[in-house]
Amino acid sequence: MNQENSRKDFPDFFSERGELPITVTPVHFGNSIYWMSSLVSKDVDNSVNNSHLKPYDDNDVDLVNCEDMDEHYDITLTKSGKFTTSFYVPSSLLAYIIGAKAVRLKNLERTTNTQIKVPKPNEKGNVTITGDTERKVASARTQISIIVTQRKDKLPISHFVSIPVSSNEIRMKLNEFKTVVLKDPSRGVAESLFQNPEKLHLTISTLTLVDEEEISTAKEVLQNCYKDCISKLFKKENRYRIHLKGLEIMNDDPSSVNVLYCNVFMDKNDENEKLQTISDTIAEYYSKSGLAKKQYDRVKLHVTLMNTSFRHPEERQESFDAVDILKKFKDFYFGSVDFQNIHLSIRFTGKGKYYEAESIVNITN
Incomplete structure (x- = not known):
C-alpha cells in the first residue's frame, strides 16, 4: 500500500x-x-x-x-x-x-x-x-x-398513575356483562380477557422506575401536580362522581379487537373538562420530569374492560370478535363511583384487591 x-x-x-x-x-x-x-x-x-x-x-x-x-x-x-x-x-x-x-x-x-x-x-x-x-x-x-x-x-412498566373506579354497583354490572358475553362467546373471547372488577381504573401515565430515587421523584411529581393544579380544580369539600357508560374499541375493525373499553364522564360538563385537564397535566408533569414519555397531546380517558394482554401464557394469543358485544352493550351503563383519589400504583400488586400504591393524593375529604 x-x-x-x-x-x-x-x-x-x-x-x-x-x-x-x-x-x-x-x-x-x-x-x-x-x-x-x-x-x-x-x-x-x-x-x-x-x-x-x-x-x-x-x-x-x-x-x-x-x-x-x-x-x-x-x-x-x-x-x-x-x-x-x-x-x-x-x-x-x-x-x-x-x-x-x-x-x-x-x-x-x-x-x-x-x-x-x-x-x-x-x-x-x-x-x-x-x-x-x-x-x-x-x-x-x-x-x-x-x-x-x-x-x-426495553424495561417493563413498573408503575402507573391511576384513578380507581371500582364500586359495588360497577362490579355487579361488570359481572352481569361478563356473564352474558361468556354465555355465547364470539371468536377469541375467553374469561381471562376480562379485567378484575377490583382493579378497574383510568390510566393517566405509565412509568418505568428503576430505583428508589426515581420512585421518590415520582411521588414528589404527583404531590407537586396536586398542589399546583388538581387542588385548584377539585375542591375537597365537594363530592364528585365518575360514570361508566358505552363501549368502544382501540382499533377500527370490531371483528378483530385487542382492547375493549368503557367511556367515562362526570355529572357536569365543566367537571369533564376538569378531569381531562388534570389528566393531561399529570402526564405533562411526568414527561417534563423525564420519568415518562409524552405519548399524546391529550390523555384518552377510558376504563379497559377486556384486553388480549390478559390472556394466560398457555392460551393462544389472538384478537377477539367484538361485533356482537358492541351491538348488545354499545350504550350499556356500568354505574358510577365517587372520585376520591389518584394513585401512583405499583403494577402486578394487590392480589384480589386494588393495586398497592407508592403515593395517594386525596380529591375529597
Whole structure:
C-alpha cells in the first residue's frame, strides 16, 4: 500500500494536537431545539460537509422521539468560564453510558468536546457535563438522555398513575356483562380477557422506575401536580362522581379487537373538562420530569374492560370478535363511583384487591 496515500486518507485530527474541530448544528423537533455536534477535517471542501467519522451509534436500531427528551434543565456558567449541567441517572443504567473499558464515554466526550463525570459503579450521584459552550453541553446531555431512554424502553412498566373506579354497583354490572358475553362467546373471547372488577381504573401515565430515587421523584411529581393544579380544580369539600357508560374499541375493525373499553364522564360538563385537564397535566408533569414519555397531546380517558394482554401464557394469543358485544352493550351503563383519589400504583400488586400504591393524593375529604 502506498504510505503517502494511506496517510493522506487518514483524518488529520487523529495525529494533530490541540482542540478538535467541531461543527454544532441546531436540529428542530417540534417546538424544541437540540444540538448535533460532529467532527470535521481541515481539508474538507467548504461546499460539502463530509464527515470522516460516522455519527455516534450505540448499535440501537430503535428510534427515539426527541420530544421525549428532558428540555427543562439548567446549564450554569461556572467561575472558571465553563458551562455545566448535572442530572441523575440510575446506577443500573450508568454502564450503558460508560461502555466497555469506558470507550463509549470517551467517544461521547470526544464527539461533543465536553468532560463528562459519572458516579462509580453501584454508587448514587449525578452525571455532570462540563464544556466551553452551552451548545456542547446540551448536545452531550441529549445524547446521554437518548441512551438512557432507549435502555429504559426495553424495561417493563413498573408503575402507573391511576384513578380507581371500582364500586359495588360497577362490579355487579361488570359481572352481569361478563356473564352474558361468556354465555355465547364470539371468536377469541375467553374469561381471562376480562379485567378484575377490583382493579378497574383510568390510566393517566405509565412509568418505568428503576430505583428508589426515581420512585421518590415520582411521588414528589404527583404531590407537586396536586398542589399546583388538581387542588385548584377539585375542591375537597365537594363530592364528585365518575360514570361508566358505552363501549368502544382501540382499533377500527370490531371483528378483530385487542382492547375493549368503557367511556367515562362526570355529572357536569365543566367537571369533564376538569378531569381531562388534570389528566393531561399529570402526564405533562411526568414527561417534563423525564420519568415518562409524552405519548399524546391529550390523555384518552377510558376504563379497559377486556384486553388480549390478559390472556394466560398457555392460551393462544389472538384478537377477539367484538361485533356482537358492541351491538348488545354499545350504550350499556356500568354505574358510577365517587372520585376520591389518584394513585401512583405499583403494577402486578394487590392480589384480589386494588393495586398497592407508592403515593395517594386525596380529591375529597
